[in-house]
Amino acid sequence: MNRELFAIFGNPVSHSKSPLMHNISFQGLGFDGCYTKYLLQDGKKLKKTFLDLGLKGINITVPHKEHAYNACDILDPFARKVGAVNTIVEKDGKLYGYNTDAPGFLKAISEFKDINTVLFLGAGGTAQSTSKILKDEGYEVILLNRSKGRLEKFKENGFETYTFENFISKKYDLVINVTSAGLEDDSLPAPLEILKQVIPTAKACVDVIYGKETPFLKLAKSYAKPTKDGSDMLLYQGITAFEHFTAHLYTFEEIEHYMKKAFAL
Numbered sequence: 119m120n121r122e123l124f125a126i127f128g129n130p131v132s133h134s135k136s137p138l139m140h141n142i143s144f145q146g147l148g149f150d151g152c153y154t155k156y157l158l159q160d161g162k163k164l165k166k167t168f169l170d171l172g173l174k175g176i177n178i179t180v181p182h183k184e185h186a187y188n189a190c191d192i193l194d195p196f197a198r199k200v201g202a203v204n205t206i207v208e209k210d211g212k213l214y215g216y217n218t219d220a221p222g223f224l225k226a227i228s229e230f231k232d233i234n235t236v237l238f239l240g241a242g243g244t245a246q247s248t249s250k251i252l253k254d255e256g257y258e259v260i261l262l263n264r265s266k267g268r269l270e271k272f273k274e275n276g277f278e279t280y281t282f283e284n285f286i287s288k289k290y291d292l293v294i295n296v297t298s299a300g301l302e303d304d305s306l307p308a309p310l311e312i313l314k315q316v317i318p319t320a321k322a323c324v325d326v327i328y329g330k331e332t333p334f335l336k337l338a339k340s341y342a343k344p345t346k347d348g349s350d351m352l353l354y355q356g357i358t359a360f361e362h363f364t365a366h367l368y369t370f371e372e373i374e375h376y377m378k379k380a381f382a383l
């Protein structure tokens with residue numbers, strides 16, 4: 119078998135941990151693969167770039183997940199439902215698209231027990247797939263977003279939605295930051311007075327941002343709440359992508375054993 123080539127497409131992409139995660143796993147499992155980063159500026163060129171580079175598979179990050187969806191010949195049913203693809207694999211000249219963010223997120227929050235109601239702070243692309251999978255699993259999901267525009271789609275799909283202006287606080291078991299607030303600045307995902315209403319009664323607080331303690335998680339900790347950042351979500355979405363890349367040659371646990379090492383470096 120010839121060496122198979124993989125990449126992450128995004129803009130920006132230089133910060134991505136994915137090459138490390140996948141290359142450590144290829145090496146550990148003895149799979150002849152190589153994974154790199156590709157700065158893709160124009161999302162419309164995703165398919166041509168993939169084919170020109172002779173790739174076997176890619177992951178897609180911000181802001182190209184919708185372009186990735188449109189580039190696929192065949193879509194996994196869940197990716198079709200949420201309209202976002204973060205993993206593509208080439209098989210017999212056709213591009214197959216998957217969404218591994220959402221199952222990764224679901225597994226990452228599974229450690230929190232007796233959770234029924236979940237408040238999402240944010241309504242972007244990541245909220246779209248992760249809220250859908252939680253709803254399918256029977257959780258009650260409520261969305262609170264800074265502005266109205268992105269909430270429309272959620273409302274059409276039967277979610278309870280609020281902006282900061284019309285928010286009526288209830289008790290939520292889990293409060294999750296799915297905004298990019300705190301990623302590159304010190305901002306909170308919602309006004310402090312709202313967070314002071316929803317955090318104290320929550321069982322736990324989660325952030326999808328990884329690699330730093332965000333102001334949101336700091337605030338949650340000041341209320342002695344159990345917290346979790348986005349590292350496990352990143353790990354689990356990567357393991358599921360790796361399963362697709364390697365045609366399910368390895369078990370989840372075998373891949374996890376190696377991929378986890380990327381987080382200790």
Ligand code: NDP
Pocket residue numbers: 180219240241242243244245263264265266268296297298299300301305306307308326327328348349351352353355
């Ligand atoms: P989008 O650009 O699609 O959406 C951004 C969301 O954040 C919008 O709801 C936006 O609100 C809100 N927002 C941005 N800045 C602020 C602010 N200062 N205050 C309040 N709300 C704000 O981003 P994604 O959904 O793709 O990504 C969201 C986060 O998820 C990112 O931080 C990303 O790094 C992280 N992520 C983590 C993953 C992991 O594996 N751990 C995987 C994928 C994403 P508005 O509509 O008003 O603009």
